[in-house]
Amino acid sequence: SQQGEEDPQALSIQEGENATMNCSYKTSINNLQWYRQNSGRGLVHLILIRSNEREKHSGRLRVTLDTSKKSSSLLITASRAADTASYFCATEWKSxxxxxxxxxGTRLAVRP
Amino acid sequence: SAVISQKPSRDICQRGTSLTIQCQVDSQVTMMFWYRQQPGQSLTLIATANQGSEATYESGFVIDKFPISRPNLTFSTLTVSNLSPEDSSIYLCSVGRRGLQETQYFGPGTRLLVL
Structure with missing residues (x-):
């Protein structure tokens, strides 16, 4: 399977703390995208990072990409209860x- | 961005029947995709819906079970045929523009329960 792996599978933190989620993949990519899903509903796009980029920011979100290690991380700073959701990375392979x-996916729970 | 709607939002069906899910986009898009998300799992791509030609199916998915139509650049349907409890999932459509490495936008999903 080419499906990427994310860790941790589940993460529980206190409001105000930072949350870090990691994604590893197996093949060369064009880009990597992070999505959020609340309670089994539709996916909301968070950030797209291209293979020639190493870091991107959007508000409280910071994404890094290390193509040599085939991995990415998503950092959510100063978490809020509303950040409680499942987070998925998605890769667009070169082929x-x-x-x-x-x-x-990582299930994040932020405790108020 | 694109605004995507799906109908129905949820349904409960009896085994052996079929369900057709509609996906409507507010603008013309090149690429439309259909995904399945089984309970507690990640998303798996079922097929790419091609305008004016047959859909392209991923390994493990066949046209007889998941027939797809794409009559124009803003609309597609996915039918899940001969339903069994194993088909209970969320089905999502997404849209994108070919070759531009852009965000894919997702519909709200259709939650299907098969009894």
Missing amino acids: SGDKLTFGT
Whole structure:
């Protein structure tokens, strides 16, 4: 399977703390994207990082990409209860056209 | 960005029947995709819906079970045929533009329960 792996599978933190999620993948990619899903609903796009980029920021989100290690991390700073959700990384492989392969996901719970 | 709607949002079906899910986009898009998310799992791509031609299916998914239509650049349907309890999942459509390495936007999903 080409599916990426994410760790941890589940993460519980206190409001105000930072949350870090990691994603590893297996093949060369064009880009890597992070999505959030609340309670089994639709996915919300968070950040897209291209293979020639190493770091991107969006508000309280920071994403890094290390293509030599085939890994990425998502950092959420100063977490809020509303950040409680499942987070998925998705990779667009160089050979896949525009198709995305999703990671296994991290369930984040932020305690108020 | 694109605004995507799906109908129905949820349904409960009897085994052996079929369910057709509609995906409507507010703008013309090149690529439309259908995903399945089984309970507690990640998303798995079912197929790419090609406008004016047959869908392209991923390994493990066949046209007889998941027929797809794409009559124009803003609309697609996915039918899940001959339902069994194992088909209970969330089905999501997504859209993107070919070759541009852009964000894929997802619909709200259709939650299917098969009894």
